[in-house]
Amino acid sequence: MIHIFATQWPLLLEGLGRTLLCSIIALFFSLIIGSLFAIFEIMPNKIMRVIGNIYVEVFRNIPLLVITMFFFVVIPLYVTKINGFTAGTIGLTIYTSAFIAETVRSGIQSVDPGQMEGAMSNGLTFWQSMRYVVLPQAFKIVIPPLGNQFINLVKNSSVLAFVAGFDLMYQGNMIANNTLQTMPTFFVVGILYLVITMPLSYYMRYLEKKLA
Amino acid sequence: MSMIEFHDVQKYYGDFHALKNINLTVEAGETVVLIGPSGSGKSTLIRTINGLEPIQKGQLIVNGYDLADKKTDPNKIRKNVGMVFQHFNLYANKTVLENIMLAPKIVLKRPDDENREFAMKLLDKVGLANKADSYPRQLSGGQQQRIAIARSLAMKPKCLLFDEPTSALDPEMIDDVLNVMKDIARDSDMTMLVVTHEMGFAREVGDRVIFMADGEILEDDSKETFFDGQPSNERARQFLSKIIVHK
Known part of the structure; x- marks a missing residue:
């Protein structure tokens, strides 16, 4: 095991870096897109609600691998060349944003409706009320389930391995094939995933306590 | 110019006819008190005025804007019509001070120092300047309500709507809130619509008393007629005798 790390560390670290980069990008964008569709789902405008619902139901109910393959295969065919890393990150972002939308929506709905009424009566628009009054309170409520989504996101980034995204899982596969040391290799890979997810997990717990 | 005009307004919740044929005009600067049993539509009526509840039929003109018109953005009305x-x-x-400063900052783009100064002046007026940095949950109901009034006043509205402002308060807190409201009614030319059961308030600073039941306006009297004369409507007389005895 130590041997694997000692000899293969450049590949492993590159994989770790890719996994981390993909996770950070996907986390950032899925949080924004997810929150946006969460708001769509609760807007007074019915058309917006329908759009929000369709987005969430479609992307929540298709396997991540299928979404990713779509971007990897279809986009280069008709639109523009993209590499596996980009395709995988886009797929992961869209897939995760559907789950985040559901999480954030439940958070928004658990904020007292009086907060929105108070803000709107005070002269703020719907979006201003959301931004300054409702969302800050909703996020506080959804930090624990959001933490779950973030951790799932990091682990799901292993989908990059299927589209040659050179992530940790991909490099692990390569090393295992080249060295035939399957067990120790994936042991190391597992530990490297923990290096990302454990601090994330503890940070979310810290946030939860701090904001409570 | 009239501040608020209802012309044959109808409001439904599904099949339930919540407001029936409302006709009402409130002049700028008037203080109007709305009373009536629960479920009579008082709160619904007051909530239609700033567009929190849509109406289905009729015309409702507030500060020159027609709320029945789908193209009217209720936000334009809310900038000038506050609600408690x-x-x-x-x-x-948000802290107390942030509560008061938020809307003027975002909506009116009031400069920060001017905003803060005015907010502190309002806090002083409602007797809570020492609570500027507290959070709402740390305050009593009566204190929170006075802050809410200050928050509405910070927008310098032409009209203030009060939806049962003292109904959720402990008896000893009610006077603090009513005193603030009386000051506003006396010292400013703001139009006030108040849904309340506080007859003392109505007597002291009200100009008109409106009695509602079952979604209809049954009485629309000057304060003098309502309290010293006799409401012509039987139901209003009964209601009045009950709260007066109760007092």
Whole structure:
């Protein structure tokens, strides 16, 4: 095991870096897109609600691998060349944003409706009320389930391995094939995933306590 | 110019006819008190005035804008028509001072120092300047309601709507809130519509008393006629005798 790390560390670290980069990008964008569709789902405008619902139901109910393959295969065919890393990150972002939308929506709905009424009566628009009054309170409520989504996101980034995204899982596969040391290799890979997810997990717990 | 005009307004919740054929005009600067049994439509009526509840039929003109017109943005009305709620609805994530300063900052783009100065002046007026940095949850109901009034006043509205502002308060807190409201009624030329059961308030600073039941306006009298004469409507007389005895 130590041997694997000692000899293969450049590949492993590159994989770790890719996994981390993909996770950070996907986390950032899925949080924004997810929150946006969460708001769509609760807007007074019915058309917006329908759009929000369709987005969430479609992307929540298709396997991540299928979404990713779509971007990897279809986009280069008709639109523009993209590499596996980009395709995988886009797929992961869209897939995760559907789950985040559901999480954030439940958070928004658990904020007292009086907060929105108070803000709107005070002269703020719907979006201003959301931004300054409702969302800050909703996020506080959804930090624990959001933490779950973030951790799932990091682990799901292993989908990059299927589209040659050179992530940790991909490099692990390569090393295992080249060295035939399957067990120790994936042991190391597992530990490297923990290096990302454990601090994330503890940070979310810290946030939860701090904001409570 | 009239501040608020209802012309044959109808409001439905599904099949339930919540407001029946409402005709009402409130002149600028008037203080109007709305009374009536629960479920009579008082709160619904007051909530239609700033567009929190849509109306289905008729015409409702507030500060020159027609709320029945789908193209009217209720936000234009809300900038000039404040509302105070039964349960205060202060922003739970903001301090008292931030609660008061938020809308003037975002909506009116009032400069920060001017905004702060005016907010502190209002806090002083409602007797809570020492609570500027507290959060709403740390305050009593009566204190929260006075902050909510200050928050509405910060927008310098032409009209203020009060939806049962003292109904959720302990008896000893009610006077603090009513005194603030009386000051506003006496010292400013703001139009006030107040849904309340506080007859003392109505007597002291009200200009008109409106009695509602079952979604209809049954009485629309001057204060003198309502309290010293006799309401012509039987139901209003009964209601009045009950709260007066109760007092």
